[in-house]
Amino acid sequence: MPETTIETTTTASPAVGDRTTARSRSAALVRPVRTVAILGAVGALVAAIALPAFASASGPADAGPVTAERLAADNAQSIVVASEATQAPTTREQFIATTPDEIEKRKAEEAAAARAAAAAATVSSSSRPSIAGLALVAPGSGAVRYPVTSFTPGEGPGSGRGHEGWDMIAPEGTPIYAAAAGTVTASAESIGGYGVSIMIMSNLNGTMVETRYGHMVYGSRMVEVGDQVAAGQLIGLVGNTGNSYGSHLHFEVRIGGSVLDPEPWLAANAG
Incomplete structure (x- = not known):
């Protein structure tokens, strides 16, 4: 009996192969599209953030140079100050008094200043009284001299009205001499009730x-504070001020702050 050979051939179904190939091609296409989409989203986000800032910083293409005035106009709440600007100094005198107490105080100060100015004008406008023909030194040789000869x-x-000196009556313009050598401690055109006056501190035997x-004549003072004077030196003229x-x-x-009677003191010490 002849040998019979049966050949079996296995052939893949065309439908199944086509489906596998399609899936592979689809997967290969999706991956690059997805990557491109992600990169596009990131780029859009960066552009959204950066472009406004860049636009505000760069400004319009036709914008001119940035100046202090332009910056101030663009931002009304900003203050542009030049580097050379300085604040002008202010003093209290620039402010006007507003309260009643301040007004009264200011009026008193102005009145005092006006009186002082008037007194200064009186003194400056009147020349110093002439001392021609007057003795520049009082007669005598002792350490104490009569201030008026x-x-x-x-x-x-001790008159009961606070009078603490001795009134030596003489015509206006009579010379006044230092009663003793010493240092001038006060010399002014007005010292309280004394009027034009001089004060001298002396060391007499310790x-x-x-x-x-x-009460001397205006403008007649011959010495100033700090001057050293000699006994009998001419220091001013008799007047009627104060x-x-x-x-x-x-x-x-005065000795040790206590008031002495000048009349007996001069009689006992003047030479």
Whole structure:
């Protein structure tokens, strides 16, 4: 019996192979598309953030140079200050008084300044009284001299009205001399009730003695504070300034702050 050979051939189905190939091609196409989409999203996000800032910084293409005025106009709430600007100094005098107390105080200060200016104008406008023909040194040789050499004795201290000196009555313009050598401690055109006056501190045998000379003529003072004077040196002229009612020298003597009667003191010490 002849041998029979049966050949079996296995052939893949065309439908199955086509489906596998399609899936492979689809997967290969999806991957690059997805990557492109992601990169596009990231780029859009970056552009959305960066472009406004860049646009505000760069400004329009036709914009001119940036100046202080332009910056101020673009941002009304900003303040542009030049580097050279400085604040002008201010003082209290630039402010106007508003309260009643301040107004009264200011008025008093202005009135005092006006009085001082008037007094200064009076002194500056009037020339110093002439001392021609007057003795520059009082007669005598002792450490103590009479401040006026020719006078009429007037009221002394202790009159009950606070009078602490001796009034030596003499015509206006009579020379006044230092009663003792010493240092001038006060010299002014107005010192309270003394009017034009001078005060001198002297050391007499270890005792500090202060002498005061009041009511002198305006502009007649011959010495200033700090000057050293000699006994009998001409220092001014008799007048009628301050609390005075008639020309005379108001002469005071003080030792240790206590008031002495000048009349007996001069009689005992003047040479």
